[in-house]
Amino acid sequence: MSSVLHPPDASALQAGSMLPEPWVVVSRLEENADTFTIELRPAEEGTLRPFAPGQFNMLYAFGTGESAISISGSPENSDTRVHTIRRVGTVTSALDRLAPGDTIGLRGPFGSAWPIEELPGRDLVFVAGGIGLAPLRPAILHALAHRKDYGRIVILAGARSPEDLIFHDELLEWKEEPDVEVKLTVDRAGIDWYHHVGVVTTLIPQADFDPANAVAMVCGPEIMMRFTAVELNKNGLPDSRLFVTLERNMKCAVGICGHCQFGPEFICRDGPVFRYDHIHHWFSQREV
Amino acid sequence: MTTDPPVLLPREQFGSLLEALARRGYRVVGPTVRDGTIVYDDLTKVEDLPIGWKDEQEGGHYRLKRREDEALFGYVVGPESWKKYLHPQRLRLVKAERDTSGHMTFTDGDEEEPVRYAFLGMKSCELNAMMIQDKVFLGSGTADSHYERRRKNIFSIGVSCGEAGGTCFCVSMGTGPEVTDQTPHDLAVTEVIEDTSHYFVLTAGSDEGREVLNELPATPAGPEHVSAAKQRVEHAASTMGRRMDTGGVRELLRENLEHPQWEDVAQRCLTCANCTMVCPTCFCTTVEDVTDLTGDNAERWRSWDSCFTLDFTWMHGGSARQSAKSRYRQWLTHKLSTWHDQFQSSGCVGCGRCITWCPVGIDLTQEVAAIREKDNHPAPTTS
Ligand SMILES: Cc1cc2nc3c(=O)[nH]c(=O)nc-3n(C[C@H](O)[C@H](O)[C@H](O)COP(=O)(O)OP(=O)(O)OC[C@H]3O[C@@H](n4cnc5c(N)ncnc54)[C@H](O)[C@@H]3O)c2cc1C
Ligand code: SF4
């Protein structure tokens, strides 16, 4: 087991072009009122590139624009790409109008990955806020498909309300797997909610993992990741075994448009997955 | 590496250089006077150059003045930089087409046939700026094909400065005033004007430069010419209008993200983005998507953008950098600190444009000095 953990080298995984390639929508699933999952297959041969959990694609809605969207499907020999998208503005609304059979443009995959394949024997702690579960899902699916390789698996997922939770049924299925702990929480809920109420950080002290051996992967709003880091530290997990994914406006995804800079990092190229201690200096500042 | 022996070209023969370049199929572009500033544009004859002009520059101030001599390169730098040729302000990236079945095809939208430009009159800071943009667009894994296509055709003629401007500090940044072998170029020129003589001392910096020199009516330069040229450069070095203490500036800014000076400069900064537009190393861009009336032909255009706008970091829910303080801080820390992390060099060549063209005369050399004066972390630890 390597003692120093890094996200896998991003540049080695990267495709360079600014030209999208056509992909066709195979299926579509509504996750909740504003979030949907689409499965895509390449319209042309030779454009299916391997990806690693945590990476993202640039999805192009014809004539409207591009958005960075994480890959949310399984990395295990799949010939489609799955994306889970929340409708928040112009491009994501255009993507929301897609139906099976429609074509979109796709560039990618881009960026760094969760270090999931470097973690044999480790306890894995996944902490997700809202749509943050989407970029974690490929890593979770990988871990479940290689269950023997890992120690305990803890999945902590939070959302504003029960209706906002994504992958709800799947979360309950994962819960049934041996040695997998799934805890759900929402900020507010009705009486039919039989899980936790409160912010996701309150689940951490109850979770069963060995802090001396665990690695945490966290994705959600920045404020949630900040508090999660503090709580994990309190429970004995150091920043060097904590990975987060950051989000910034992105135009090119290949490190030249300048938009996604975060201190010295280009989030599209050096991230989006970072080891927490590597970015801590900048993450502790406001408005970086 | 041995340096080529310098040659001497009298002022009356300077036109032969333009002719030699044109014969080789180059389109010669360089400094010329337009609307009271020196801009870069096509040069067909020596008279197109800013003969007898100099530029008076100060914080927020630029004015052309007559010189007492007829120097061709007696100015410093104008508001434009050569990046406009290599990294165009607006460029079509992608053409997309959708047929009746809904299938899409994407083609490279950059159909412009790259021009073979000869850049005549690149100051040493500008050659350094081009080298820095080379690292941005051609280094680190992904090459930008648009930049690459334009860049590989360039014939560069550097000109050493004989006089510095009021906002210059290339000596502090180690980027001038002399065009040296540290900075790749095809030809290097120093202009000398003495009582009765006006001539140029030229050296080749590449094989093609050597070929061009051989086609000129030049003679070997004597030691007196070489030393006169040297004196010109030394004069420029000793008349820098500004200076910056760059010692540890990378750590200084990194460790002072909460320094009160950022609030101070934010009181003055209009976040107008002028500094980023004139800077020869700034490279950020945005994209715009458009469709025709049928809706089946779309284009994606790339254009210069600036970290001083609110839009730059816009995400669902608001901009990451709301305050002027955070945007100025981003710009300056990027130039002088994080640029080193990203591209193994400073992002500033000391050309002074951002000082001159700032409407309120904000001066990065003063901002750095003010931060240094109250360094909150005098013994920075680099992790
Ligand atoms: C690495 C990465 C992975 C992402 N993964 C997902 C995902 O799996 N699912 C998902 O729903 N969203 C994801 N996002 C966020 C998604 O990219 C934005 O929600 C989307 O770009 C918004 O575009 P819009 O045109 O709909 O919104 P508008 O508000 O109309 O956006 C206007 C412009 O602002 C920029 N922008 C706005 N919000 C964001 C944002 N949050 N992040 C980056 N740029 C933004 C875009 O450039 C966009 O073109 C991810 C972002 C990044 C950087
Ligand atoms: S930051 Fe200012 S002085 Fe430095 S290269 Fe850019 S414009 Fe010139």
Ligand code: SF4
């Ligand atoms: S520093 Fe000056 S030029 Fe730059 S954005 Fe502020 S006011 Fe404009």
